[in-house]
Amino acid sequence: MSVVETKALVKRFGDVVAVNSIDLRIEEGEFLVLLGPSGSGKTSLLRMVAGLEKPSDGQILIGGKDVTFMPPRARNLSMVFQSYALYPHMNVFRNISFPLKAEGLPYEERKKKVEWAASIFGIEHLLHRKPRQLSGGQRQRVALARAVVREPGVFLLDEPLSNLDAQLRATARDEIKQFQRRIGTTTIYVTHDQVEAMGMGDRIAVMHLGNMHQLGTPQELYREPADTFVATFLGSPPMNLVKKDSCIIGFHPEHFLPEDVLHPETATFSFAFEVTRVEYLGADRFLYGMVQGAEGPTRIISKVPSLVTLNFEAGRKYTFVVQESDLKYFDHASGKRIPPLPFTTVEPTAQAVVS
Amino acid sequence: MTNGNYILRQVARYGLIYAIVTLFAVFAALPFFQMLVIAFKSDADFNNPRENIPFWFNEAPTNEHLTYLLEETQYLTFIWNSLLIGVFVVGITLVFATPAAYSLARLTGRQGERLGILIFLVYLIPPTLLFIPMSRVVSFLELQNSKWALVVIYPTFTIPFCTWLLFGFMKTIPKDIEEQAMVDGYSRFGAMLRVVLPLALPGLLTVVVFSFMLTLHEYIYALAFTTTSSEKPISVGVTTELVRGDVFFWQSLMAAAVFVALPIAVIYNLFLNRFVSGLTMGAVKG
Numbered sequence: 001m002s003v004v005e006t007k008a009l010v011k012r013f014g015d016v017v018a019v020n021s022i023d024l025r026i027e028e029g030e031f032l033v034l035l036g037p038s039g040s041g042k043t044s045l046l047r048m049v050a051g052l053e054k055p056s057d058g059q060i061l062i063g064g065k066d067v068t069f070m071p072p073r074a075r076n077l078s079m080v081f082q083s084y085a086l087y088p089h090m091n092v093f094r095n096i097s098f099p100l101k102a103e104g105l106p107y108e109e110r111k112k113k114v115e116w117a118a119s120i121f122g123i124e125h126l127l128h129r130k131p132r133q134l135s136g137g138q139r140q141r142v143a144l145a146r147a148v149v150r151e152p153g154v155f156l157l158d159e160p161l162s163n164l165d166a167q168l169r170a171t172a173r174d175e176i177k178q179f180q181r182r183i184g185t186t187t188i189y190v191t192h193d194q195v196e197a198m199g200m201g202d203r204i205a206v207m208h209l210g211n212m213h214q215l216g217t218p219q220e221l222y223r224e225p226a227d228t229f230v231a232t233f234l235g236s237p238p239m240n241l242v243k244k245d246s247c248i249i250g251f252h253p254e255h256f257l258p259e260d261v262l263h264p265e266t267a268t269f270s271f272a273f274e275v276t277r278v279e280y281l282g283a284d285r286f287l288y289g290m291v292q293g294a295e296g297p298t299r300i301i302s303k304v305p306s307l308v309t310l311n312f313e314a315g316r317k318y319t320f321v322v323q324e325s326d327l328k329y330f331d332h333a334s335g336k337r338i339p340p341l342p343f344t345t346v347e348p349t350a351q352a353v354v355s
Numbered sequence: 356m357t358n359g360n361y362i363l364r365q366v367a368r369y370g371l372i373y374a375i376v377t378l379f380a381v382f383a384a385l386p387f388f389q390m391l392v393i394a395f396k397s398d399a400d401f402n403n404p405r406e407n408i409p410f411w412f413n414e415a416p417t418n419e420h421l422t423y424l425l426e427e428t429q430y431l432t433f434i435w436n437s438l439l440i441g442v443f444v445v446g447i448t449l450v451f452a453t454p455a456a457y458s459l460a461r462l463t464g465r466q467g468e469r470l471g472i473l474i475f476l477v478y479l480i481p482p483t484l485l486f487i488p489m490s491r492v493v494s495f496l497e498l499q500n501s502k503w504a505l506v507v508i509y510p511t512f513t514i515p516f517c518t519w520l521l522f523g524f525m526k527t528i529p530k531d532i533e534e535q536a537m538v539d540g541y542s543r544f545g546a547m548l549r550v551v552l553p554l555a556l557p558g559l560l561t562v563v564v565f566s567f568m569l570t571l572h573e574y575i576y577a578l579a580f581t582t583t584s585s586e587k588p589i590s591v592g593v594t595t596e597l598v599r600g601d602v603f604f605w606q607s608l609m610a611a612a613v614f615v616a617l618p619i620a621v622i623y624n625l626f627l628n629r630f631v632s633g634l635t636m637g638a639v640k641g
Contacts, residue, residue, distance in 0.1 A: 050533050072537045085535035089553045102540030156538075350481070 002063030002186055003028050004049060007185065009058035011210075018044040020210035021058070026165035031177070031288045032199035035191060035232070041210040042190045043158060048335045050079050050156050063153055064230040073102070077154040082162055084143040086131035092118075092142050094125040099150045117149040120179060128209060138237075144176070148183065153178070155187040161196060173199055190298035198222070206230050219221035225250070225328065228335035237286065238244045240300035241330070242271075243293040246340060248330040250272050253286070255326040261308055274317045287312055291320075374521040378449045382511045385582045387613060388618070394420060401606060409524025420606035424597075426447045430611055433592030436502050436614075440588055444509040444634035447565045449559065456521030457547060461530070467522075475519040478512050485511075493580055505588065509573065513566040522566065526550070564626045568619065589615055 008322040010020040019041040026032045031318075034042040045055040047293050051072035060068045068076050078099065096117055100110045118124045121141040131139060140160060147155060159311055160176070161169045177200050180187050193195055197204050198218040206221065206229070207211045214226040225231035231239040232248050239250045249269075262268060271291040279286040287302040302320060314317065329338045389409075393401065395416040400407055409422035424430050455474070459467045489508055498504035528551055536546035552559070570588075577591040583594065593611040597604040 050534075052537065070532075071542065073540045077538065079535065079538045081531045081535060083529065083531045085529065087532060088548055098536070099539040102545075201362055214532075221622070298403065346362035 001253060003061075004154055004186060005059075005061040006045070006049070007059040007061070011048060011053060012040070012056040017210045019048070020247045022212050024205060024212070024215070026186055026188060028186055031180055031187045031189065031200060031202045032087070032190060033189045033197040033204045035194060035197040035204050035233070036205060036259050037192055037202075037205035039205040039209070040161075040192075042192075044253045045207070045282050046079075046188060046190050049154075050077065050240070051075050064315065069200065074298055075154070075157060076150075076152055078147040078150055078152040080140075080143045080157040080158065082159040084131075084139045084160075084163070086139055086142055088131050088147075091130050092123065092127055093136070095131065095142055095175065096146045096149050098126075099146065103150070113149050114145075116353055117145040120148060121145045121175075128263055136158045136164055139174065140164060140172060144179075148179070148185075151183075152185065155185050155287070157187065157189045160189075161191070162193070169196075172239050176200065195236065198234070206233060206235075222252075223339070224250065226337050227329050232329070236299045237303065239328070240298075242291060242300065243295050243332070245294055247332055247341060250328040250330060251322045253301045254284075256302040256320055256321050257304065257322075258301065258308065258310055259321050260310070262323060263323055268321040269324055269327060270319055270321040272317055273300075273320040275312055275314055277314055278312050285312070364365045372467060374462050387617060390609040390616075394606055394613060396606055398606075401634075405502050420604070423604070424607040424610050428607070429587075429592065432585055433587055433589040434615065435584065436592070437571055437588040437590070440502055440505050440509065441570045444513055444570045445507045445566050447506070447510045449562060450518040450519050451510065451621070452521055453552070453555075455514075455518045456525050457551065459518070459522050460525035460528075471519055471522045474515045476515075478515040478519070482512070482573075486575055486579045488519075489576065490579065499580065502583050502586045502588065505570070505577055508576050508580070509570045512609055513569050516569070517566050518560040520562055521555065521558050522554040524555050527588040530555045547619060565624060568623065570617060571615075571619070 001033075004024075006022050007026045008024045009019060010017070022041075022045060024032075032047060036042045044053060048055050049062075051067070051070060052239060052334070053076075055068060057263070058068075059066060062075055062077070086141060087098065090098065095115055097110045097112045098112055102179075105113070114127070118127060121136060121144055123141050123145060124136060125132065126142070134142065143160070147157075157176070161172050164172055175299075175355045179292065189200060195228070198221075201218060203215060203217055204221055205215045208229050212328075214221055214230045222234055225234065225239065228241060228248060232241065235252055237253050239252050240256060241248050241250045252286070256271075256273075259270065261267075273287075273289050273291055274297075275287050275289040277288040279288070283306055287298065287303070287304060290297040291300055295323075304310075324340075327340065329340050330336060331338050383551050392410060392418075395418060396412065397417045400412065400414040401472075430478065448545070456471075459471045459474075460469070462470070493499055493504045493508070496504070496507065498507060532554070533543075533546040533550050536550045537543060541549065572590055572609075573588075574590050574594075577588050581587045581591060584592065589611070593608060597608045597611065
């Protein structure tokens with residue numbers, strides 16, 4: 001268990017800056033998720049921490065020790081690749097004991113440890129199989145068992161769930177999170193899936209084009225996004241953004257509700273919402289439609305819970321409102337979060353209703 | 356009824372396939388058979404092809420030519436020399452081609468591929484051009500008229516060829532796997548030794564077989580650099596000792612050829628598939 005720190009870490013591939021001066025401190029036992037779309041630099045950052053990629057600039061510290069130029073084997077960490085990277089020519093037992101062999105442990109101890117790791121993931125019965133005889137879920141467990149067996153200081157996981165089918169993914173997510181809690185190893189988890197990130201991370205670092213846009217708990221990111229990128233990357237469906245004169249206002253689809261549903265005593269902000277399509281998803285209905293923004297009609301989405309029994313039809317206009325406290329304001333040019341502006345100054349097109 | 360029809364059709368289908376395959380097999384085996392037959396033919400039988408069927412014994416078979424080959428020429432020494440040269444050249448080739456192919460396969464971008472092709476081009480320079488400058492090298496090393504000259508020279512074409520061959524194999528080994536090994540506590544060299552090489556084993560075996568073949572059938576360098584019988588490899592030894600002026604000792608020649616060719620044909624067949632896939636693997640991925 002170690003603290004991992006990056007200091008002004010930079011990675012350039014030719015002219016492309018893949019990772020742009022990242023300062024990050026991952027606390028002991030923390031589960032940190034690096035979240036971002038492909039090409040955001042999250043994997044490069046992870047590979048630099050692993051020692052598989054040399055940083056162009058900056059420092060990496062693990063457990064307070066500068067490991068920037070140390071090879072991976074000197075960093076006491078283990079990694080699970082997206083492909084699981086099982087050794088195809090070894091059976092499961094030898095796969096799991098491979099890191100222990102590097103440490104020169106005698107066979108008896110290796111055997112004990114392999115059995116312990118295998119029992120965590122319930123794969124004791126697979127020890128004599130070859131990787132090609134395993135299913136996707138089993139391979140993933142073998143990869144995880146191989147990662148824990150050494151009891152490393154840091155765990156690095158590079159999209160370990162993306163090769164699993166949707167059903168397995170949910171259970172695997174739960175398993176990984178539980179075992180991480182149990183053994184309490186500092187973990188860095190890379191993913192492009194915001195549901196995974198929100199569900200698993202103690203904290204999430206949102207990355208885009210090499211920059212870290214925000215670092216915070218899932219609640220912080222969701223409630224107080226630092227800029228429009230974070231706002232639109234999280235949540236499903238993501239936050240609605242509507243341009244107003246001098247700023248952009250944002251609100252989550254589940255906060256954008258029919259007038260009659262919200263309590264009348266709260267300050268609200270109302271829109272004429274033209275519904276173009278209704279999607280029925282059981283627990284919720286998604287209403288796709290348009291509102292009038294500063295630069296013409298803007299597409300937005302409303303997520304109406306099944307508790308609301310009102311009927312909505314495509315092609316009709318309804319009055320929808322957002323509570324004032326649920327509105328976020330972003331700067332027009334930079335997309336950065338700004339403090340709330342008084343209603344009257346922002347609001348020429350839609351009617352502000354303060355009751 | 357339909358069942359009977361089905362069986363009939365299957366029998367016809369497999370019958371046809373086996374007929375065609377048998378035809379080709381016989382066609383391919385015919386030279387070996389012919390060599391074997393000739394090797395044991397008596398002179399009278401062999402020298403009278405108009406009246407005698409060339410494909411079979413018309414007079415009693417004899418082993419006098421085989422005895423001649425074994426007792427009057429240094430046939431066994433030639434084989435021994437060829438084996439010795441082959442083993443050393445294969446060893447040298449592996450030692451050089453394996454790390455070269457590994458580095459080329461792991462070079463980022465397209466430089467690796469280009470360098471690999473450049474190295475392969477060296478193989479295409481014909482020995483007829485090279486043996487004169489090579490003779491200077493050989494005399495500098497004071498290896499004239501010695502099989503060790505061939506051990507030094509043969510790697511000049513086996514290494515480029517086998518580097519290219521192995522390069523194709525190495526490229527198919529996912530990078531993840533050796534990176535995993537490096538994270539799991541091994542150095543790059545350790546990862547190569549324990550993970551990459553075992554996975555490249557089919558490629559390495561192909562290299563062994565193929566570089567051995569290359570040395571075995573090489574003729575020009577062997578002719579140029581070995582003159583004493585005791586130093587000659589099989590390719591030159593047999594042809595120079597059993598062809599005297601315009602007299603060909605055909606039966607002995609055939610015997611000499613077939614006993615070397617048969618085991619090689621068998622081994623080569625076992626590796627042919629892998630060999631072809633090794634050649635194309637690197638090429639397709641460009």
